[in-house]
Amino acid sequence: YWGCSTNVNNVETYAAIPMILLKGAAWYSKIGNWKAELDENGDFKRTISGNSGTKVFALAGQINNVGLVEVPMGTTLREIIYEIGGGISGGSEFKAVQTGGPSGGCITKENLDTPIDYGNLSKIGSMMGSGGMIVLSEHDCMPAMAKFYLDFTKDESCGKCTPCRIGTRRMLEMLEKICDGNGDEKMLEELENLAVTITDTALCGLGQTAPNPILSTLRYFKDEYIAHVRDKKCPAGTCRKLFTLTITDACIGCTKCKRMCPVGAITGELKQKHVIDTAKCIKCGACIDGCPKKAIIKD
Structure with a gap:
């Protein structure tokens, strides 16, 4: 770079190096799945196979506590999602967690107790990758x-x-x-x-x-x-061409959905049941979010 020798590393690597230099490789390797010991010559040796140290994840998606989290290798997905992340937002049901960024894979609830390391994630069809961890709920397709x-x-x-x-x-x-x-x-x-x-x-x-x-x-x-x-159905109700929006008899005619619709697809008088023009509807969901009686459903 600029005609000079260049050292390219992940920021996470640079962040870990100062403490490793200060406290030594044996100290760092005591964190996580490895157990670090010194042999009779005072040299560092590993006694259990696995991955040592910590890993930073960007926790996002349908989770109550989003942000960057740093955990020891070997921490389970369940611990990260429910203890650190605070569980699934909105009281929804957990469906999967996607790890490793765009090239990663999805992990189901059956594998939530998997200790996180490079090998374990690969075995269940995902990867560590960039450290992305996106939690998906029943509302994700x-x-x-x-x-x-x-x-x-x-x-x-x-x-x-x-x-x-x-x-x-x-x-x-x-x-x-x-x-x-x-x-x-x-x-x-x-x-x-x-x-x-x-x-x-x-x-x-x-x-x-x-x-x-x-x-x-x-x-x-x-x-x-x-x-x-x-x-021809989307179980999560997110693929727009596979559902229509319908106003049920629970509608009280408050006109809120009509006022919130960005394309004017909803008609109806005050205190009368409203109707959605499916030809105009863009299925943005603004009416569902605004309805106080939850009278709008996806068919």
């Missing part, structure tokens, strides 16, 4: 989540190899069709086969890990994909 991350990795592809350059685009196209209700069960098979092929044939780490969100959600949440392609 897994195919839509995979689509969101793939849209990012598709743009990040350098374009050198065909599996990544073309394959990520084809996977994104299939996910868009699935989330729009235009997919079928054969497409799910094609999507999984393509994801595996890209993992095996891409030249670099970006391409090899880009299919991870797809493979992990197909592995743990295939029922949601099937609902999208077979029933």
Whole structure:
């Protein structure tokens, strides 16, 4: 960089180095899964395999306490989400936690007691990656989540190899069709086969890990994909082309939804039941958030 020798490291690494220099590698390695000891010559040795030290995670999503958290290696996902994060926001039900950034995978409640380290996360279909940890609830759609991350990795592809350059685009196209209700069960098979092929044939780490969100959600949440392609329904109610908004008889005609609608899709008189024009409705959900009687539902 600027014609000079350059040392490129993660900021997290630089943050850990001063304390390691001050207190020594043995001290740092006592934190986490390793047990550090000195042999008869006073040299440092490891007695239990694992990962030592601490790890910083960016805790976000459907969680009460968001922010950066630093935990010893070996801390469980359950401890991070429920003890540090304060549990799922809004009293919703936990669905999954996505770790490792756009190239990571989703971890289900069955694996919440997994001690966090590089090997364990890899075994259950995810990765440590950038340290991102996004908590998902029952209101999050897994195919839509995979689509969101793939849209990012598709743009990040350098374009050198065909599996990544073309394959990520084809996977994104299939996910868009699935989330729009235009997919079928054969497409799910094609999507999984393509994801595996890209993992095996891409030249670099970006391409090899880009299919991870797809493979992990197909592995743990295939029922949601099937609902999208077979029933044309989004169980989480987030894919806009797969639901309509309806005002029920619980409506008291307060006009709040009518006033909040950004496109004027709701009509009705004061103290009378209102109606949504589905042709105009953009399904933004503003009316649902504003209704004091929860009279607006997704069909």
